[in-house]
Amino acid sequence: MFGIYINDVLFFHSLILISCLCVLSVLCVKHSFIRIKVKAHNCLPRQREISLTRGIERRSIILFVFTWILPVQDLHGGGKMDYNAKLSKVTVSLPPSGIRKFFDLVVGREDIVSLGVGEPDFSTPMKFCAPAIEAIKKGKTSYTSNYGLLELREAIGDYLKRRFNVSYKPAGEMVITVGVSEALDISLRAIIDPGDEVIVPEPCFVSYVPMIRLAGGNPRILETSFEDGFRPRLEQMENLVSPRTKAILINYPCNPTGVTFSEDDLTRIAGFARRHNLLVISDEVYGELTFDRPHISIASLPDMWERTILLSGFSKAFAMTGWRLGYVCAPKPLIDQIVKIHQYSMMCASIMAQIAAIEACRNGDDEVKKMLDEYRARREVIVEGFNRLGMDCLRPEGAFYAFPSIKKFGLSSEEFCERLLNEEKVALVPGNSFGRAGEGHIRCSFAASRERIRLALEGLGRFLQRRTDS
Numbered sequence: 001m002f003g004i005y006i007n008d009v010l011f012f013h014s015l016i017l018i019s020c021l022c023v024l025s026v027l028c029v030k031h032s033f034i035r036i037k038v039k040a041h042n043c044l045p046r047q048r049e050i051s052l053t054r055g056i057e058r059r060s061i062i063l064f065v066f067t068w069i070l071p072v073q074d075l076h077g078g079g080k081m082d083y084n085a086k087l088s089k090v091t092v093s094l095p096p097s098g099i100r101k102f103f104d105l106v107v108g109r110e111d112i113v114s115l116g117v118g119e120p121d122f123s124t125p126m127k128f129c130a131p132a133i134e135a136i137k138k139g140k141t142s143y144t145s146n147y148g149l150l151e152l153r154e155a156i157g158d159y160l161k162r163r164f165n166v167s168y169k170p171a172g173e174m175v176i177t178v179g180v181s182e183a184l185d186i187s188l189r190a191i192i193d194p195g196d197e198v199i200v201p202e203p204c205f206v207s208y209v210p211m212i213r214l215a216g217g218n219p220r221i222l223e224t225s226f227e228d229g230f231r232p233r234l235e236q237m238e239n240l241v242s243p244r245t246k247a248i249l250i251n252y253p254c255n256p257t258g259v260t261f262s263e264d265d266l267t268r269i270a271g272f273a274r275r276h277n278l279l280v281i282s283d284e285v286y287g288e289l290t291f292d293r294p295h296i297s298i299a300s301l302p303d304m305w306e307r308t309i310l311l312s313g314f315s316k317a318f319a320m321t322g323w324r325l326g327y328v329c330a331p332k333p334l335i336d337q338i339v340k341i342h343q344y345s346m347m348c349a350s351i352m353a354q355i356a357a358i359e360a361c362r363n364g365d366d367e368v369k370k371m372l373d374e375y376r377a378r379r380e381v382i383v384e385g386f387n388r389l390g391m392d393c394l395r396p397e398g399a400f401y402a403f404p405s406i407k408k409f410g411l412s413s414e415e416f417c418e419r420l421l422n423e424e425k426v427a428l429v430p431g432n433s434f435g436r437a438g439e440g441h442i443r444c445s446f447a448a449s450r451e452r453i454r455l456a457l458e459g460l461g462r463f464l465q466r467r468t469d470s
C-alpha cells in the first residue's frame with residue numbers, strides 16, 4: 001500500500017498517512033501509559049481520569065478517520081486523478097444545456113404543466129412503425145451500408161424532389177445519420193480546421209455553438225432581434241465575415257423563435273454566401289412544419305446547390321424523435337469526407353429506424369398534414385393567449401415554438417421561468433438558453449395538447465397579474 005502511495009502523484013497524501021500513523025501510535029502509547037498509571041497508583045481524581053482518556057479517545061478517532069478513510073477513498077480514485085488535467089479544455093469550457101437544466105427539474109413531476117419540451121406530443125404513426133416491427137420479426141437486425149439503406153436514400157431523394165424541389169442522388173450525395181444532431185456534427189467536423197469560423201445567427205438551437213467548438217472552430221455569433229423579426233441583416237453578416245470563415249449555419253423554421261425565412265431572406269443570405277465563397281449549412285428539420293407558405297430550401301436557389309449542406313430528418317414532422325434518424329445531403333466531394341467521420345464514429349443508423357423512414361417518406365404526407373393542422377390550431381390558441389396577457393410575440397410561422405418577449409416584466413428569462421415554475425408549476429424554457437440574443441424571451445412549445453396550453457396560459461396569467469398588482 002505504501003508502495004502505491006509513494007509511487008503515486010499524491011506523495012502529499014502519503015505524508016499525511018505516515019504522520020497520522022505516527023501521532024496515533026504516540027497517542028496509543030500515552031493512553032495505555034495513563035491507564036496503567038491511574039490503575040497502579042489511583043493518583044488522579046476520577047473526573048480528571050475520565051476527561052483525559054475521553055480526550056485521547058476523541059483525538060484517536062479523528063486521526064483514525066484521517067489515517068484510513070481518506071487514503072481508502074484515494075485508492076478508489078476519489079482524489080488520485082487530476083481529472084481536469086486529463087479532460088479536454090474545450091469540453092470543460094462548455095456550459096450544460098439550459099434546456100436540460102429545466103427538463104431535469106420537471107422530469108417525473110405530474111403536477112407540472114410543461115410547454116418546455118421540443119418534441120411532438122404525438123406517438124410515431126403506426127403506419128411507419130409497422131414495417132419496422134415486421135422487419136424485426138423477420139430477423140432484419142443487421143448493420144446497413146455506411147451511407148444507409150439504398151432504398152431509403154432513394155425514397156429521400158424522391159421525397160426532397162417532390163416536396164422541396166431539390167435533387168440529390170442516392171449514391172454519393174447523401175448519408176443517413178443518427179438524427180440531425182449527428183448530421184450537424186459530422187458536417188461541421190468535415191469542414192472545420194482548428195480556428196476556422198462559422199457564422200451562427202442567434203437565438204439558435206442549443207447545440208450549434210457547442211458543436212462548432214467541439215469541432216475546433218470559432219462560432220461568430222450574429223445576434224438577431226425581435227425588432228428585426230429575428231432575421232439576420234446583411235450588414236451584420238458582412239461585419240462578421242473574415243478570411244477564416246468557412247460557413248454560415250442557418251435553421252428555418254427556427255427553434256426557438258418559430259420564424260421562417262422568406263424567399264427574400266434566403267436570397268439575401270445566398271448572395272452573401274456566394275460573394276464570400278462560403279458554404280451554407282442549412283438545418284431544415286422543421287421544413288414540413290410551416291403554417292402560412294410552403295418551405296423553400298436554400299439549395300433550390302440559383303447556384304446554391306453546390307455550396308449547401310442540407311440537414312434534415314424524421315424527428316419533428318414525422319414524430320420520430322426516439323428513432324434517431326436524420327440525413328445530410330451535399331455535393332459528392334463533401335459527402336465523401338462527411339461519410340468517413342460517420343463510418344468511424346457511428347458506422348450506420350439503426351436498420352429498423354431506416355425501414356420505418358422508407359414508409360414515412362413514401363406514404364407519410366397524410367400523417368404529417370394531420371399533425372401540422374393540429375399545430376396550426378394550437379398556434380392560434382397560444383398567440384391569442386399571449387395577446388390577452390399583453391405579451392409581445394411574433395406569430396410563429398413554422399416549427400412548434402412561440403418566443404414571446406418578457407422584457408416589460410422586469411425579470412431575466414431565467415428568473416421568470418424559475419418563479420413561474422415554483423409559483424404556478426408551469427415549465428417554459430428561458431430564452432437565454434438559446435444564446436444572449438434570446439435573453440428577454442421565453443420559449444413556449446405548442447407540441448402539447450390545447451388543454452395543456454390553456455392551463456399553462458392560465459398559470460402564466462395569474463403569475464403576471466400578481467406582478468402587476470405588487
Ligand SMILES: Cc1ncc(COP(=O)(O)O)c(C=O)c1O
Nearest residue numbers: 118179180181205255313315326
Ligand atoms: C433546429 C434543430 N436541429 C436539430 C435538432 C436535433 O434533431 P434530432 O432529434 O433529429 O437529432 C433539433 C432538436 O430539437 C432542432 O431543434
